[in-house]
Amino acid sequence: MSATPQISMPSIGSPAPDFEALSTTGPLKFSDFAPGKWVVFFSHPADFTPVCTTELSGFAARQAEFAALNTELLGLSIDSIHAHIAWVNNVREKSGVYFRFPIIADIDMKVAHLYGMLQPGASETAAVRAVFFIDPSHTIRLIMYYPMSVGRNLDEMLRCLEALQFSDEHRVSLPLGWQPGGKVILPAPKTLDQLDARLADESVEKMDFYLALKRM
Incomplete structure (x- = not known):
């Protein structure tokens, strides 16, 4: 009986693992990325797939809302840089939506393994829909995992981001379903x-x- 593969799982409160990788905006070293800002780092299973296209289109359409919260977006999938560029261009041609945020080409799966984005029960070669909320000190503050078949909720992601920032600023906790002004x-x-x-x-x-x- 084969042993279950061990998964590297960064935890809330731990430093975000550093890495260097190619992205759609050029070479990227995470420790130098977006200084002084929050980062929402998310993975998707594959380019040119339906759910992923809706998700990244949603991120692109609402990128200004994340920017207003001092936050940069960073994507990743286990595809080549050529596939990323072709997909970004295809979506722009077909829908007018342009993915301006960097998308990491993690074809060797090194970053996906670092962040526990590969879940053997789902796939050995495609990242699940993981989301890491990382603060300006590069500490992981919140982690979300979605299966491949279910798209993420951007309203909830923006709510969580604002909640984390509000809680930090005012040194309070937030109740069930908190919304700004609550x-x-x-x-x-x-x-x-x-x-x-x-x-x-x-x-x-x-x-x-x-x-x-x-x-x-």
């Missing part, structure tokens, strides 16, 4: 004085002292 969860009291202040504070909505919500 109530936030305040940090729990760490001293008895803070507890008394929390209980006396009528400006916050309290289920109990440990769960207090406020609109910011």
